[in-house]
Amino acid sequence: MANKIIEVKNLNYRYMDNGPLCVNNINLEVEEGDFIGIIGQNGAGKSTLMKALTGLLRPSEGQIFINGEDIADIPVSVISNTLGYVLQNPDRQLFAETVREELAFGPTNQGVSEEEIEKRTDYILESVGILHLADEYPPALSKGDRAKVVIGSVMAMEPKIIILDEPTGGQDYIGRYQIMDIAKKFREKGHTVVVVTHAMSLVAEYCNRIVVLCNGEILMQGTSREVFSQPEKLQQTFIRPPQITELANAMKEELHIEETLLCVEEMGDKVLEHIEA
Amino acid sequence: MGTIIEAKEFSYCYPRRDNQVLKDLNFSIEEGEFIAIMGRNGAGKSTLCQALDGVIPHLHGGTVWGDIIVDGLNTQEVEVADMAQKIGIVLEDPEAQLFTTRVDDEMAFGIENLCLPREEIIKRIAWATKVVRLEGYSDREPTALSGGQKQRCAIAATLAMKPKIMVLDEPTSQLDPIGTYEVFDVIKSLKEEYGMTILITTHKSEHIAQYADRIMVMEEGKIVAFDTPQVIFRDARLLSHVAVRPPQVSSLAGYLNSNGQNIKREDFPILVEEAEEMIRSLMGGKKDGQ
Incomplete structure (x- = not known):
């Protein structure tokens, strides 16, 4: 069995003493190498949960173990060596003069040797697709490129886990896929990816497991097919499955569809089967 | 109902830059229309939004060619504060x-x-x-x-x-899926109840398909298409050129055609219900079990 890289036990979080619980009794296990999608309505507690994992917010009650260690007494700067966090608004974490310096900032602070930093930044510039921007001023880049730089700068620290908080909001179609492909590549190198998003078709396509939050609690979790096969339940947390899944659900009986369909090709093949029959 | 926004040979260049980010825009929008502006990041969508309320050029500076007339007022001649009431x-x-x-x-x-x-x-x-x-x-x-x-x-x-006109620049980029529909529903009701004119930039094809009267597609500062969602979303070649994703059900029709079906372009669906119709008619109108 794979290593439990994140373990959350009975986690509660309230922003104000005696205030409402924004994260309510969450128990969660993430295995090393997972590509987890966190979905749920605005205000469901997604970003709060993520900030608790990074140590930026400390639990009101409960425990969080990252790579087997209880993080209660570990400073954020140390946690960030294991768990990298890309904020919802990437512009909040850009500050260097050039893209290359931006990528080097994290590992420099980790005390990584200069040769190793150069090796890492070269690799990331290449693999994230921003080599041609190496000497550019980050704030002047396009939205899609700024997001790639920020993700790259976190990846440069080689954290075991990377959290992406709504990385594709406001990105165009091509940008969205490029960003998810970067995450996928990072996962293929053995890292764990946690992505918070409202883009259901991307979750369906990329994540091996989905956690659905609703009012601070876990409403359900499972594979994309398991989760999207329950549209009524998802409605509680203001989620609608991808359009193609809705179509397949609507025509379930006519087309004898038993499983939950997630992409255009799956639905297309089903329709073709019926026309040919 | 008459024309409420009109752009005439409008071009714009940011200060200290030499490339036009809006190029020779000519269009008119009728009062009460719901317009979606789509196109890849960097196509000029946000710049156009800011040109409509006069923030461009009054606050940003830069060079303007041509005119934008909003409800009878020329954006270059009226203060931003006055324009804000419209x-x-x-x-x-x-x-x-x-x-x-x-x-x-x-x-x-x-x-x-x-x-x-x-x-x-x-x-x-x-x-x-x-x-x-x-x-x-x-x-x-x-x-x-x-x-x-x-x-x-x-x-x-x-x-x-x-206001008479509402311009929303990606107002739902961080909203959950149903929240997105809700915001669009609200905007639509503003149009219906108050005759408000709406312009909205978005990347969410599937959400906007059922709401917009017309979609303006921008690419490199130009308007490359301006038509109903039905016409725009059926044009796969245009969409891939401008990095706009068609609704999944439109892609489904394309997939079926590339696998031997012969669905006419004008019959490509953009909504789930339309896709159901299309599939039923492909199956010869036969229902389950018949």
Whole structure:
């Protein structure tokens, strides 16, 4: 069995003493190498949960173990060596003069040797697709490129886990896929990816497991097919499955569809089967 | 109903740059239309939004060619503050327009400046709050809201002013799927009840398909297409050229055609219900078990 890289036990979080619980009794296990999608309505507690994992917010009650260690007494700067966090608004974490310096900032602070930093930044510039921007001023880049730089700068620290908080909001179609492909590549190198998003078709396509939050609690979790096969339940947390899944659900009986369909090709093949029959 | 926005040979270049980011725009929008502006990041969508309320060129500077006439006023001749009473704009980054310490105050700010009576202000805040589902958050600090809640708050603050035209720059980029439909529903009702003219930039093809009267497609500062969603979303070649994803059900029709079917372009669906019809007619109208 794979290593439990994140373990959350009975986690509660309230922003104000005696205030409402924004994260309510969450128990969660993430295995090393997972590509987890966190979905749920605005205000469901997604970003709060993520900030608790990074140590930026400390639990009101409960425990969080990252790579087997209880993080209660570990400073954020140390946690960030294991768990990298890309904020919802990437512009909040850009500050260097050039893209290359931006990528080097994290590992420099980790005390990584200069040769190793150069090796890492070269690799990331290449693999994230921003080599041609190496000497550019980050704030002047396009939205899609700024997001790639920020993700790259976190990846440069080689954290075991990377959290992406709504990385594709406001990105165009091509940008969205490029960003998810970067995450996928990072996962293929053995890292764990946690992505918070409202883009259901991307979750369906990329994540091996989905956690659905609703009012601070876990409403359900499972594979994309398991989760999207329950549209009524998802409605509680203001989620609608991808359009193609809705179509397949609507025509379930006519087309004898038993499983939950997630992409255009799956639905297309089903329709073709019926026309040919 | 007449023309409410008209652009005539309008081009724009940011200060200290030598390339035009808006190029020779010519279009007109009728009062009460719901227009979606689509295209890849960097196509000029946000710049166009800012040109409509006069922020470009009054606040940004730069060079302008041609004219934009909004409700009879030339944006280059009228102050932004005067234009703000006709056009309400919701910015792409909600954090850039939230500045008070309470959600209620945020919503009150614009309408207070319209010098409306107190009762009317209170009524409008209550209405706008309900519309964006922020009940119970009146006393919260806007900066402490979640990303999507901030976006709702910014929309409500503009809504409360009930402008004739509302320009929303990616107002749902951080909203959950149903929240996105809700915001679009609200915007549609503004159009229907108040005859409000709506311009909205978005990447969410599937959501906008059922709402927009027309879609303006931009690429490298130019308008490359401006037509109904039915016409735009059926044009796979155009969409892939401008990095706009067609609704999944339109892609489904394309997939079926590339596998031997012969669905006419004008019959490509954009909504789930239309896709059901299409599949039934492909199956020769036969129903389950018949």
